[in-house]
Amino acid sequence: MENVKIKDKEFALFIPETKILEQIGRVAEEINRDLADKNPLFVCVLNGSFMFAADLMKRVNISSEISFVKLSSYKGTSSTGKLKELIGLQEDIEGRSVVIVEDIVDTGHTMVSVIEQLKQKNPADVRVATLLYKPNALKVELKLDYVAMEIPNDFILGYGLDYDGYGRNLSDIYKIVG
Numbered sequence: 001m002e003n004v005k006i007k008d009k010e011f012a013l014f015i016p017e018t019k020i021l022e023q024i025g026r027v028a029e030e031i032n033r034d035l036a037d038k039n040p041l042f043v044c045v046l047n048g049s050f051m052f053a054a055d056l057m058k059r060v061n062i063s064s065e066i067s068f069v070k071l072s073s074y075k076g077t078s079s080t081g082k083l084k085e086l087i088g089l090q091e092d093i094e095g096r097s098v099v100i101v102e103d104i105v106d107t108g109h110t111m112v113s114v115i116e117q118l119k120q121k122n123p124a125d126v127r128v129a130t131l132l133y134k135p136n137a138l139k140v141e142l143k144l145d146y147v148a149m150e151i152p153n154d155f156i157l158g159y160g161l162d163y164d165g166y167g168r169n170l171s172d173i174y175k176i177v178g
Ligand code: IMP
Pocket: 048, 074, 079, 102, 103, 104, 105, 106, 107, 108, 109, 110, 111, 154, 155, 156, 157, 161, 162, 163
């Protein structure tokens, strides 16, 4: 197993890029099938979702638009619980089908907050597409429409996800060791 050291921590290869892309392909097929006549707007949550968004959108072949928003940054290896405002959405989403594109759902607090903030703008409907989901960490009631991969509660990084800002550029996903 290939290991990487990021700042003070060691990480081991967990999900190779080939497997990530395979699961993203499956999610894209589901989206192409479900939303063919809905002309959705994909709202990608930066920074973590940038690689997922790119690989997902390359495989989405229906009429759609893509936009990027930002939230609070994630510090260290545990969720801060502090929720921040959704910024940067220029599009009018009233009456529109929206698909949130997120890197990971951990406790679910972030996703609930993003959904609430988008719903205040009266979209037709809001769906969630997440690359990763930690079902054992979920603390809220939340419906996830598209999940590429479910993972255990370990801290992970790579493929857009970071540890204190580093490791987002790795093309595979790594998990913390020790
Ligand atoms: P939640 O609000 O607890 O669901 O946290 C979601 C956010 O925490 C994600 O958008 C990530 O930015 C971050 N996060 C949660 N788990 C991890 C992880 O294992 N690695 C890196 N970031 C994570």
